[in-house]
């Protein structure tokens with residue numbers, strides 16, 4: 001009897017998939033079997049593909065520098081509403 005024993009990433013301890021299609025298939029299976037939506041992303045440490053519960057697009061939301069620190073705008077006509 002042969003079991004599929006997935007290798008795990010030494011950094012994230014996640015199951016390693018060798019290509020994106022394989023990982024995507026596992027993600028689809030998870031959604032079908034458990035109703036758990038998973039996201040596929042490529043690991044920067046081991047170079048294989050992992051699944052994550054969180055949407056990586058949301059996780060790495062990049063905020064441009066000029067929007068991080070907004071100087072208090074003193075635009076003409078701007079009046080804070082004090083109530």
Ligand SMILES: [Zn+2]
Pocket residue numbers: 009010011012043044045046047048050
């Ligand atoms: Zn990894």
